Each structure stands twice: as structure tokens, then as C-alpha cells.
Amino acid sequence: MxxxxxxxxxxxxxxxxxxxxxxxxxxxxxxxxxxxxxxxxxxxxxxxxxxxxxxxxxxxxxxxxxxxxxxxxxxxxxxxxxxxxxxxxxxxxxxxxxxxxxxxxxxxxxxxxxxxxxxxxxxxxxxxxxxxxxxxxxxxxxxxxxxxxxxxxxxxxxxxxxxxxxxxxxxxxxxxxxxxxxxxxxxxxxxxxxxxxxxxLTTPEYHWLSTGIRSADHCGLRLLVPSLLMCKENPKDLAARHRCPLGVPHGITSYIMCPAVMKYNIKHGSSNPEIPRLAGVLKAAGLNTDSNDLGDALDVIVRTLGLPRTLKELQVSSEVISALSKRALDDFWAPTNPVPLVEANQVQEILEVVV
Structure with a gap:
């Protein structure tokens, strides 16, 4: 530095x-x-x-x-x-x-x-x-x-x-x-x-990495994700710590939900013109788009960081899925999803993937 x-x-x-x-x-x-x-x-x-x-x-x-x-x-x-x-x-x-x-x-x-x-x-x-x-x-x-x-x-x-x-x-x-x-x-x-x-360096590793994975929500992959992986490997890497906040963002919700949300959008948003464009980007990066998608890529990143991938790991019971699906619609971000989330059954489909 x-x-x-x-x-x-x-x-x-x-x-x-x-x-x-x-x-x-x-x-x-x-x-x-x-x-x-x-x-x-x-x-x-x-x-x-x-x-x-x-x-x-x-x-x-x-x-x-x-x-x-x-x-x-x-x-x-x-x-x-x-x-x-x-x-x-x-x-x-x-x-x-x-x-x-x-x-x-x-x-x-x-x-x-x-x-x-x-x-x-x-x-x-x-x-x-x-x-x-x-x-x-x-x-x-x-x-x-x-x-x-x-x-x-x-x-x-x-x-x-x-x-x-x-x-x-x-x-x-x-x-x-x-x-x-x-x-x-x-x-x-x-x-x-x-x-x-x-x-x-004073921030606990779990909090640092979990808030960092939210970058996927904000398109911070190129700069932030490699730096997060470096922080996991060497917590005292100041250069990697410096690059992380120049990208973006937060939450336990992201590393549990983001891969599942990506897969939902790909499954239900085939008419979205951004999907073929994204597939081209993944192919250029060396991923097999016939068998892998962005959800798979994010899943690998989250697991490499050693973060939980299921609601069960956070002691969230499957019994609350129905109520949680309805409550999620109160979030003003829900209808802005590439496949707008306007029905509880849509949210439930995503949540059931990460139970």
C-alpha cells in the first residue's frame, strides 16, 4: 500500500x-x-x-x-x-x-x-x-x-x-x-x-466475507471476488483488503440465496435478452454453459469462502418457508428481479432450493 x-x-x-x-x-x-x-x-x-x-x-x-x-x-x-x-x-x-x-x-x-x-x-x-x-x-x-x-x-x-x-x-x-x-x-x-x-483487519473474518459476497448482487465480481478469496487465504493481505471495498456488498442472505435466485432467473427468464449475452460471457470465461450457469459459479465461490449454503445451517426451519415467502413480497426490491417476484409461490420455489 x-x-x-x-x-x-x-x-x-x-x-x-x-x-x-x-x-x-x-x-x-x-x-x-x-x-x-x-x-x-x-x-x-x-x-x-x-x-x-x-x-x-x-x-x-x-x-x-x-x-x-x-x-x-x-x-x-x-x-x-x-x-x-x-x-x-x-x-x-x-x-x-x-x-x-x-x-x-x-x-x-x-x-x-x-x-x-x-x-x-x-x-x-x-x-x-x-x-x-x-x-x-x-x-x-x-x-x-x-x-x-x-x-x-x-x-x-x-x-x-x-x-x-x-x-x-x-x-x-x-x-x-x-x-x-x-x-x-x-x-x-x-x-x-x-x-x-x-x-x-479488526473485522471478524465471517463478517468480512459474508458482507463481501453481496457484491454478486452489485456486479462486483471482477474486482471483489478475487480479493475476497485472497483474504480467506491470507487474512493479513492489506492489498486484497484495500481492493474489496472498492467493489461492493452485504449479507448472509446473499451467500445463501444468490445462487438459487440466479438459477431461478435463468429457468424462468429465457425470454430476457440478457440471458444469452450472459451465457456468452460465461463461455468466454471457460465454463460449460450446457451444464454450468452463474448460479453454479457463485455456489463454488461461496463454498470456497467456507460460508453456509443452506437455511438449515442457520437453524432456519423449513416450517417457516411459507410465511417467509409471503413476507418477502413486502420488500420493494422483489418486483425488480429480472423475473419479477410478485407471487409467494415464486419466492417459495427459490427458498426450497436452499432448505
């Missing part, structure tokens, strides 16, 4: 006009900047001071606070419940409002990243109650107008490959219904992403 810092936009192209059925036309979604080559704590402190003009038990957090300087840190919150409950978001927003905070910094994984995006949205729009926050969800038919853009900058320092720091979309769970909803508004994304491969 070079010691010289690289500071650059994460993307050189603007986003499209639609995301998972959500129109993003008219939204201001500037690319975040990424920084690497300088230790995370030094980089974060530098940009808090020079760019943004803002003044769980681990020495990594202590090192970050020390670098920023304690007199400039108005509050520290350790940890967030997975899937980002609204109660956590509103509680942190209230603390930031009272402080008051003029910059929000996260050091951790995906739930912290999503939560922080919603915190700065709450600060900008004076959101303090669940019923208020609900109006800003992508599912709301009563969204306030205008939605004020966050003015408190957000710096994210990821320790996993959850990827949420690269886009403005955030998910949060309504505690009262245990239902996760999406949020997407102008300006609610990260302003700066600090990437530090030495920091990633």
Missing part, C-alpha cells in the same frame, strides 16, 4: 432515473468522495477541519476521537441495532440536535451507515417522532414538500463491505411493525468515505 493519499469522487457518472421502482429524477445525488492511502483517523480529522469546517469498545474509536481532538467531539454513540430501528435513529438525532453536532462521523458497518444517513435527514427536517419519519419513507403517499436537504455533513468509515456508504438510499425499521422501509432524498448520502485496509 502506498502512503500517499488518494482523494477522488466515487463515481464519474450521474445516477440513472430509476432505482427499484423509485423515481430519482430531480433528486440531487452527488457522488461521495473516497479517501484512501492515509490512516482513517488522520484522514477523517483532516477533512472535518479543512473540508467541512466542523470543529463498541475498541481503541480504533479512541484513536479517531484523539485525532479529531476531544474538544471537537460533542458526543459518542457506540453501536446500533441491526436493521436500523427508527427508535435508534430518532434517539441519536435528538442527541445530535441537543449537542449540537455540525458533522456526523460513523466508524463501523452497514446499520450505522444507513442510520447516520437517516439521522442527518431527521436533523434537516426536524423529525423527532416515528409518525413524522414515516412520511419520508419511499412507501409514503404523504411526503412533505419540500424535503430539506441535510446540511450536517456525513463522513463514513466502513469496517465491512455493506456498501451503503456509496449511495443515498437508506433503510430503517419501524419498531411498531418490524417492517423495514427505504428512504431516498436529495443530499442524505455520505460526503466522504474513508477506506483503510489496516482497519479492516
Amino acid at each position: 502506498e502512503s500517499r493519499e488518494t482523494y477522488m469522487p466515487a463515481f464519474d457518472e450521474p445516477p440513472g432515473t430509476n432505482l427499484a421502482g423509485i423515481s430519482i429524477k430531480g433528486l440531487k445525488l452527488p457522488s461521495p468522495y473516497i479517501s484512501y492511502g492515509r490512516p482513517y483517523h488522520a484522514s477523517c480529522a483532516k477533512y472535518i477541519k479543512d473540508t467541512f469546517h466542523a470543529s463498541k469498545n475498541s481503541d480504533k474509536l479512541d484513536k479517531l476521537v484523539e485525532a479529531i481532538s476531544k474538544e471537537n467531539v460533542v458526543g459518542v454513540k457506540k453501536g446500533m441495532t441491526p436493521h436500523t430501528p427508527w427508535s435508534d435513529i430518532l434517539s441519536i438525532a435528538a442527541e445530535c440536535r441537543e449537542a449540537p453536532a455540525d458533522c456526523v462521523v460513523t466508524l463501523g458497518a452497514g446499520s450505522l451507515t444507513d442510520g447516520s444517513k437517516l439521522v442527518v435527514l431527521c436533523l434537516a427536517n426536524n423529525i423527532s417522532e416515528p409518525k413524522q419519519l414515516a412520511r419520508y419513507s419511499v412507501e409514503s403517499t404523504d411526503t412533505p414538500s419540500p424535503v430539506k436537504q441535510p446540511t450536517v455533513p456525513l463522513i463514513t468509515i466502513p469496517t465491512s463491505l455493506s456498501d451503503g456508504e456509496f449511495f443515498s438510499l437508506a433503510g430503517g425499521t419501524d419498531d411498531s411493525m418490524n417492517h423495514k422501509q427505504g428512504f431516498l432524498h436529495s443530499g442524505m448520502g455520505s460526503k466522504l468515505i474513508n477506506l483503510d485496509p489496516e482497519l479492516y
